[in-house]
Amino acid sequence: MMNAPGTIRDALPRRTLGPAIAERLREEIVDGRLAPGLKLNERVLCERLDVSRTPLREALGILAAEGLIAISPHRGARVSKVTLDELEEVFPVMAALERLTGERAARLASEEEIAAIARLTERMTATWQARERREYFDLNQAIHAGLLAAARNPTLAAHAGTLDARIRRGRYRANLTETRWAKAVAEHDAILDALTARDGARLGSRLANHLEATLGALRTALTEGIDRRRESAHG
Amino acid sequence: MMNAPGTIRDALPRRTLGPAIAERLREEIVDGRLAPGLKLNERVLCERLDVSRTPLREALGILAAEGLIAISPHRGARVSKVTLDELEEVFPVMAALERLTGERAARLASEEEIAAIARLTERMTATWQARERREYFDLNQAIHAGLLAAARNPTLAAHAGTLDARIRRGRYRANLTETRWAKAVAEHDAILDALTARDGARLGSRLANHLEATLGALRTALTEGIDRRRESAHG
DNA sequence: TTCGCTCATATTGTATACAAAATACAGACG
């Protein structure tokens, strides 16, 4: 035989429809175009995406496994709601994985990866100064992805990834306040310091604390949201 | 209205075929009847389980998401292998979740739950003395499930559950040595002590250490397995 | 009116049919 089996072919994983549909719907759920609680009618989605029900249902299964939608037998799929209870449930799990990510990334990241994260952090400060919210979120994502890649553990990346998708929905909904934003940028600088020093314990703690602070801000934002809703319900 | 909507119906979630098939195949994979590396032919499985390809493929999707099988587009599904590399990858993630489980369980478990876990631990010692391997594994599972339930976090339970399925396959394959078995029982006593004292930090550490020790034993067993295979290949 | 029932409709779950890709095989060629 010319080359060992499973070297070239495996590198070209021609995508199939199901995951592609899931990716698209995931985006729409995460950024809120598909609102929490919305009923997902299969026929409607099929027409909109121009696919048949088979791969669409495959996609719904993927999203259900990720916790972004909930499927009840014979009653269909709904975008799951972003409740405070739900976030309080997801965050500690994510924090545990972030800590592990930090410990591993500090130990295993290449110098190039650290340099790349440093550049991203720098750009992040710039977007903050320019108040470019969208760019800021994207850079935040990129830094997170970089750390995860540096942690050299696909299983960790997979589980952290699905939790992150659930959390991201909350982030979009709860607008960053000025003070929280400034603190978050400072926290990112501290995270970069720990990474540069390759201090795993410190990096892990700082990532977990950063996440905890994010939850705190979200808690405030969402609680105010509930209060506001209650008020308007009364008036 | 007679009763609030969504109370009784939701409690009777008439199961659909896909998850049921997944559960059955999961069992067969975990206990090794479907050997690692085995090609899963859809037609063959359909005939054996007497279902059509649609729910079967749904089940395969579920198992792929859990990491128990690997699907390559147009090339089919294979039971994923239990390599040492794979276990080294899964264990740290599981350890992070175990630690969190311990911290939460110590804080949130009811007295009844603690008592139940105490009884299970007692029975576990008995099965060890009687060298009832199968019973021992089952009790081990039950204790783990009890702690997870006591941690009061469905997301944590879901993620820990999928990782546990992957790990369990390794446990089955690597036979417990006498010395490791004795140590494991002692570790379980220590775990119970920490739970009874509601010392979250200690419980978390002990669970993580217990898992680390399990990996150590597996590492030895699998490495020897490889050596043995090499020997027989030479002879 | 309001509750409960029946039946029509819509929606989801499952099976089958069709399309595309990968594998296996046979024959030609070096």
Place this chain on the structure above:
DNA sequence: CGTCTGTATTTTGTATACAATATGAGCGAA
């Protein structure tokens, strides 16, 4: 003799058809 190539077969991916369940409107009785 081995290797390459073209073709047949198998297998997977997608679409459609059929079955079971849920939803909702209309009607009748308390």
